[in-house]
Amino acid sequence: MFYLSSSPSSLIATCGIVANLKGSSGLYMDSDTHLEATTIETMSNKHNQIEGKVKCTGTDNCLAQMSAPASDPLEGLELPMSTGSCSSTKKITGGSKNNPKKVTAGDYCKGLELDSGYFEMDPGTYVMENGDFIVSNGANVSGDGVTVVSHCSSDCQNPIGVQSGSTLDLSAPKCSSGGCVGTEGILFWSAGDKETKLNDDEKPIVTFESGSNVTLDGVIYAPKHNMEFSSGSVGGLDSNVILISKYLTLSSGSQVTLNRPADDMNPLKGNSGVALVE
Template identity: 25%
Template sequence: MASLKALGKGAVVAARLRTETRGAVAVVLALVLPVLMGMLSLGVETGLWFASKRDLQSAADGGAISGAWEITRSSSASTISTVAALDARKNAHSADRPFTVDVFAPPVSGAYVGNAQAVEVQVRRTETLLLAKLFLDSIQVSARAVALAGSPGDYCVIALDKASADTAEFRGNATINLENCGVAANSNNDQALLISGSATLKADFIETVGGYAQQGAGMLLVDTRITHSTAIADPFENLTIPATGSCSSKTSYKITETISPTTWCGGVTFNAQADVHFQPGVYIVSGGEFRVNAGATLTGTGVTIILTGSGTNIATVNINGNATVELEAPTSGTYSGVVMYQDRAASTSGVNTFNGGANMELTGVVYIPSQEIRFSGGSSNGNGCTRLVGRSVTFTGNANLENNCTGKGIPAITRTPILVE
């Protein structure tokens, strides 16, 4: 009986030992806690490295942009390097923590290696290790950025096509004078811009995504030639086509008269002897052709010509030689600065011809985003402001485009320095 009682007491003790965990938990906690604290510390330390990385990236970005501005200003190599390094340090949020800055103009790595219009900034910092020194001797955090210089000036000719050859073409025996502005070709083709025959191009600069070529006796009188650049954003990509109104019953003009904003369905023709003054407003040509024959005269201020239509029948322009066309774009409103705009739904095979010669002065932007502009004309009275933006732009005869656009509601078409890497 006594032995049974003793056995019962032993079972009770054993049961208590099996269910009592307070001591075991303490032992496990004592073993695991240092590991948990170490992992937490490493996590915090890693977070500090990522914060340092963001800080250095801000420094690199700021330095690269500043360096690109100096390239835009045609500064010396030493000035580019000095300004880029100085602004890199200014853009670091923890500038009190030392880091190294290297500036390369042109870049020595990445997609813009050797590009004289780009600057590369590399920054690095050796971090002080805490718990990580148990596993690492040291760690270096780094960042880099590449920025491309802005345009050397205003663009007065932009060819938007991104892949074809000869998207900006100057041919024949023409002399093309672009005063205080330049040409941009967005094509990545090696011959994005072409000068052929005995044509002569005078401009402040040319800029191509691909390259350019000279053939025959063609002359390129341009000091700044930028190749392998980035594409110029379409400055009017958000411009919309207005609703088409009721069709005008008159689509041919032969005499002197003044007209008000209207819609011509199937095209309109201004014949020889026509002397037509356009009152301010928007004129819509729905399908057909906006045709100006030799001997016709068109004048007007605050005028926008919209070329639209439906399906494949989008209106085009045909201004013949010896026509006098003096139209000025509005200086405010939806179409501020735009004197002529063709619907971007137009077929890419179409051609729009501007052969007005010296008697043609279009003040504003001629925007033909989906078709070719063939241009020959422009006065040289010192007060003009004409910009051509087309899928492609071809000069077939003597032309003069002036860039005296102040106060005319025409936005400057330029590009500021941008980060590209």
Template identity: 25%
Template sequence: MSSNLLGVTIKFFDKFMLDESGATLPLFTIAVPMVIGAMAVSIEAGYWYKSKSDKQLIVDMAAYAGAMELIDSDSDTAKILAELDALHNGYDPDLGTITINNPPLSGSNTNDTAIEVIMTQKGDQYFSKIFGANRITYRNRAVAELFRGSDACVLALNETVSGAFTATGSTNVSLDKCAIGVNSGHAEAAEFGGSSSTIAECLSVVGGVYGAENANFACGTPLTNAREIEDPYEDIAAPNLDDYPTCTEEVDTGDDNVSMSGGRYCKNINLKGTALLDSDSTYIFDGIDVKFIGAASNMVGTGVTLVLMNGATLSNVNGGSNITISAPTAGTYQGIAIYSDPVTQTADEDVKINGGSSTSIEGLLYFPTQNLEFSGNTTGANACTVVVANTIQLTGNSGLTTSGCENSFALKPPKINQGAFLVQ
């Protein structure tokens, strides 16, 4: 529009320069302010349109930030973060208001996983002020919704190697309504062998998959080139050994059963019979080897956490040996069954927990810097097993589920294919 007005103006001036009549001057005097005024209003209207688009971007980003915050935070925290994001990106409280609702008060997305941001801002006026000030007010609205994705009961954290997750040989893996997450960007980050059988909700892998035809995913095709999955447990800290100045006496079961009290163990433990663990207790294995000897060696406990520190190991957990434990339902290590300290444990070390058919570990198995070979099942009433390690190899017959994690342990499993989307 402004270019057309400019053309008209130029033609007008051309005619004026060629016109020798005295009547042209009054017409010119009247016309020029009108033409210039029209041009000014046209330019200012374009500025208003761009300003409204810029402010829409502010509410879009605020709604998105708030929805993403709902992953780990409550509604109030998410709303605060959305407002802070708007302030950071240009919202000025002196020029208007912002309202953030969770859930949204209107529209087609009014569930508690959606954030609504409504912002008003007074607009700048220049030439249009001659018609009155405070005439321009922008109102922008955006709604973003969180898509929570699927629970992952298996998460391999290594970012580069091939086979960060493997299910090979005669392995039969059944993951009930939970998924596999692999953070490696290698072209063969996840591997499924020809004679293995894997059933899972889905697979999310940063890199690629080898042998995907040997697995069955409820989501259909595996999610390759996916976003890296965050480790939700990375802030968990090992116990402070100053709180455990005294070491518990050495344990050797012989062929008999023996009761083990909670505490810090500083000498090797040899299990030939069954170690009966105290309920609601933490067991700190400090730089020692807990060795399972023979098919009759077992470890049994309810509401317990095994902590491995300073190079501690669990060895010979295979054949007929079994670990049958469940994590605490309250306390510092709520939901954590086995914790390998990422600070003091030997990095990239191989750990094998592939005992007999009675091996059942309910809760989180956390080996973030070590390579875990695991065979086990979720057989208890809590219905929760989550395996997180540097690399993971599932062997034998493994059946895992996360369906009871939040109800039983308030344990939130890792999520795949999780994100926020603008919906309005």
């Protein structure tokens, strides 16, 4: 399901959008919302309130209805697992702008919360074994060559969350010269067997909320989970990212612009930039 709610929420994608869910709820737009893309593919020919709200880039009609369902373009990708030892650190307070707190890649037994202040994430893979990755209280987080993986367990609610005016400037590991290998190009991966259902408060959910300001390079991959940009979040987001999720919601005036990553940061290459895997 792709849901644009509450004026003036908008998504502008210099790439394609694929919505797999059948029926009128597959693509739903409230009044005064806006959607722009090079192509928009849906499995249905019945959509709620989309007339006059969809703009096509480079063509008069980019809405392809009754399309065949798209497969998960990253299905089969091997999930990074625990190394056998993990850090019990749960919450870290940041440093100053001139002396940011260093964050080390590795396994975190109970997840990791970066709470206020400035952080610099070292290159590498960060595995959340039994907890979430949370950026809170206006924290400012930067880093290159970063992959964050959350093993969403049975009690998982918010496997990846950017909260309360926080700032992110992160890029995934660049792909090898012969193409992407392993998790190269993957920035966030919300994994695990617990699956979002429409009737259970839409959790687990990956969130970017409350005026968060985000600059990202890479793929945000949540094939079984909801992803939501809310409460005016990422008002300045103009990032080179691909979103893959079960549900995608933009609400409360969120405005998001997405560009396809360069080939050295794109494990999908020619595929669309936004995919909803239902």
